Amino acid sequence: MATMDKDDTNRRDFLYIATGAVGLTGAALTAWPLIDQMNPDASVKALSSVEMDLAPIEEGQSVTINWRGNPVFIRHRTAKEIEESKSVPMDQLPDPIARNENMAADAPATDENRVIDGKEKFLVMIGVCTHLGCVPIGDAGEYDGWFCPCHGSHYDTSGRIRKGPAPTNLPVPLYSYISDTRIKIG
Amino acid sequence: MSGHSTYQPKNPVAKWFDAQLPLLSTANEFMTFPTPKNLNYLWTFGGILTICLVIQLITGIVLVMHYTPHTSMAFDSVEHIMRDVNYGWLIRYVHATGASMFFIAVYIHMLRGLYYGSYKAPREILWILGVIIYILMMAAGFMGYVLPWGQMSFWGAKVITNLFSAIPFVGDAVVTWLWGGFSVDNPTLNRFFSLHYLLPFMIVGVVILHVWALHIPGNNNPTGVSVKSGQDTVPFHPYMTMKDAFAAICFLIVFAFFVFYQPNYLGHPINYVPADPLVTPAHIVPEWYYLPFYAILRSVPDKLMGVVAMFGAIIVLFFLPWLDTSKVRSAVYRPIFKQFFWLFVIDCLLLGYAGSQPAEGIWLIIARAGTAYYFLFFLVILPLVGLIESPRPRPASISEDVLAKNARKAGDSAAQAAE
Numbered sequence: 075m076a077t078m079d080k081d082d083t084n085r086r087d088f089l090y091i092a093t094g095a096v097g098l099t100g101a102a103l104t105a106w107p108l109i110d111q112m113n114p115d116a117s118v119k120a121l122s123s124v125e126m127d128l129a130p131i132e133e134g135q136s137v138t139i140n141w142r143g144n145p146v147f148i149r150h151r152t153a154k155e156i157e158e159s160k161s162v163p164m165d166q167l168p169d170p171i172a173r174n175e176n177m178a179a180d181a182p183a184t185d186e187n188r189v190i191d192g193k194e195k196f197l198v199m200i201g202v203c204t205h206l207g208c209v210p211i212g213d214a215g216e217y218d219g220w221f222c223p224c225h226g227s228h229y230d231t232s233g234r235i236r237k238g239p240a241p242t243n244l245p246v247p248l249y250s251y252i253s254d255t256r257i258k259i260g
Numbered sequence: 261m262s263g264h265s266t267y268q269p270k271n272p273v274a275k276w277f278d279a280q281l282p283l284l285s286t287a288n289e290f291m292t293f294p295t296p297k298n299l300n301y302l303w304t305f306g307g308i309l310t311i312c313l314v315i316q317l318i319t320g321i322v323l324v325m326h327y328t329p330h331t332s333m334a335f336d337s338v339e340h341i342m343r344d345v346n347y348g349w350l351i352r353y354v355h356a357t358g359a360s361m362f363f364i365a366v367y368i369h370m371l372r373g374l375y376y377g378s379y380k381a382p383r384e385i386l387w388i389l390g391v392i393i394y395i396l397m398m399a400a401g402f403m404g405y406v407l408p409w410g411q412m413s414f415w416g417a418k419v420i421t422n423l424f425s426a427i428p429f430v431g432d433a434v435v436t437w438l439w440g441g442f443s444v445d446n447p448t449l450n451r452f453f454s455l456h457y458l459l460p461f462m463i464v465g466v467v468i469l470h471v472w473a474l475h476i477p478g479n480n481n482p483t484g485v486s487v488k489s490g491q492d493t494v495p496f497h498p499y500m501t502m503k504d505a506f507a508a509i510c511f512l513i514v515f516a517f518f519v520f521y522q523p524n525y526l527g528h529p530i531n532y533v534p535a536d537p538l539v540t541p542a543h544i545v546p547e548w549y550y551l552p553f554y555a556i557l558r559s560v561p562d563k564l565m566g567v568v569a570m571f572g573a574i575i576v577l578f579f580l581p582w583l584d585t586s587k588v589r590s591a592v593y594r595p596i597f598k599q600f601f602w603l604f605v606i607d608c609l610l611l612g613y614a615g616s617q618p619a620e621g622i623w624l625i626i627a628r629a630g631t632a633y634y635f636l637f638f639l640v641i642l643p644l645v646g647l648i649e650s651p652r653p654r655p656a657s658i659s660e661d662v663l664a665k666n667a668r669k670a671g672d673s674a675a676q677a678a679e
Contacts, residue, residue, distance in 0.1 A: 112451065114439075115447070138538055143442055143537055206418070206419040206422040208418070208540040224540060226618075226619060226620060239561055239563055239566065
């Protein structure tokens with residue numbers, strides 16, 4: 075090239091670029107361990123599953139268990155609650171996605187998609203308000219489901235957001251039945 | 261304005277030392293620094309804030325000698341400080357009350373800057389450094405409140421860290437990273453403790469820059485008129501040292517009243533209940549000094565926009581020097597701005613009160629109106645008023661203003677004597 079005469083590049087330019095390149099790479103490689111050490115460590119990840127027997131839970135009763143430091147709501151729903159939840163037209167749901175880890179990521183938020191087929195009486199979900207992380211109160215709110223006292227989000231009997239600032243439905247964690255009445259979460 | 265000090269140490273050892281490290285001449289420069297002679301008591305809050313910072317540092321370092329940053333022991337170790345440690349109750353109450361006093365002082369300091377236009381050229385950098393200190397103070401205060409691991413500590417931490425989940429795409433990953441887990445837990449407490457210890461020293465660093473930036477143009481003053489000659493100023497010592505000291509003692513008497521008679525007035529009783537990750541208290545609110553921002557957050561019905569509005573309410577302060585288009589600094593000579601200023605003060609108090617109430621009914625409406633005025637004030641009123649307002653005539657110099665006031669006073673007393 076005419077403008078890149080041989081005299082324009084010399085040892086100083088080479089050292090400048092080489093030092094900069096190695097220095098920046100080194101800085102980035104050094105920064106990563108310092109940043110990543112703040113992510114969940116092995117002992118936190120090791121606590122990632124919990125089992126629960128659902129047989130003692132009466133109809134209309136809710137229990138809360140601790141999974142990875144968060145509350146998980148398990149509710150034995152009444153027939154009325156299931157009916158209420160099924161009868162909601164889809165266009166009335168602020169969040170139309172099921173938010174169920176056991177389903178496809180874009181599964182619609184029907185009541186069927188929020189529970190496991192054949193076990194629709196049991197609703198299992200993470201009891202952390204999707205707004206700013208408070209724990210909603212059960213048997214409360216305008217939709218007979220859950221109500222978050224912090225900023226006023228209302229969830230229905232399927233744990234779907236219906237009113238208030240929360241953007242999404244309460245998430246259903248990955249879980250499965252390991253026997254007829256026993257589930258394993260995580 | 262400061263220029264080179266003419267100070268020359270007389271003592272040969274002092275001379276030898278000062279030639280290698282000019283600490284003595286720097287200290288001398290500070291003491292003889294020319295300050296406008298019309299500074300009122302609102303100008304003493306810089307000194308008061310320095311005292312607040314030192315009190316927090318000393319009590320904080322002492323508290324760490326007795327505190328245990330672990331979820332199973334943090335709450336009990338705070339009770340241990342309160343009951344067992346010699347004077348532990350006093351040291352903790354000074355530290356906890358001190359945080360509130362620090363914020364009272366900083367809000368007065370900031371409003372003084374706003375009223376007298378202390379952020380205008382040539383003091384923009386000085387103002388920006390102050391905003392950085394304020395943000396660091398808010399971070400330090402928030403993390404400190406988490407350490408006793410009571411119910412409000414835990415849920416305050418959870419709600420505030422969850423603000424970051426509003427960030428599109430990476431929000432949840434950021435929150436998990438902040439927590440070091442899947443919820444606020446022991447890793448979170450540990451890192452908050454580490455950062456709570458670090459932040460005050462960062463504040464000290466920025467305070468040094470803030471004072472440095474102050475010493476280039478010198479103090480603003482109630483007239484907003486720049487210093488014109490030596491007639492307008494007095495040396496920092498003994499005039500301002502005495503004024504600052506007197507104001508600081510008055511401030512500390514109020515401080516002591518809260519420490520000894522109302523130590524829990526500015527806190528929340530629910531924080532004397534140990535943290536429970538499975539139960540959220542019915543009514544959670546942040547400490548009083550965050551309430552206006554909390555009201556702004558809750559006044560927006562959308563999660564992401566609420567968070568944007570809340571952070572925006574702080575970030576807008578950085579741009580204040582350029583949003584205010586008026587060339588006149590002091591509100592004393594700005595009749596229209598002055599009214600909007602007091603409306604702004606009332607607005608901040610109202611937002612604070614709305615933030616302490618449940619976000620429903622009339623309080624939600626008030627919070628929304630308050631949020632609207634907050635942003636209108638900075639983004640519309642300040643730029644427009646500067647263009648349409650005709651300021652009142654300003655004195656030619658600080659000296660002239662002081663003499664005119666004295667003459668008026670003398671006239672008044674002469675008139676009274678004649679009656």
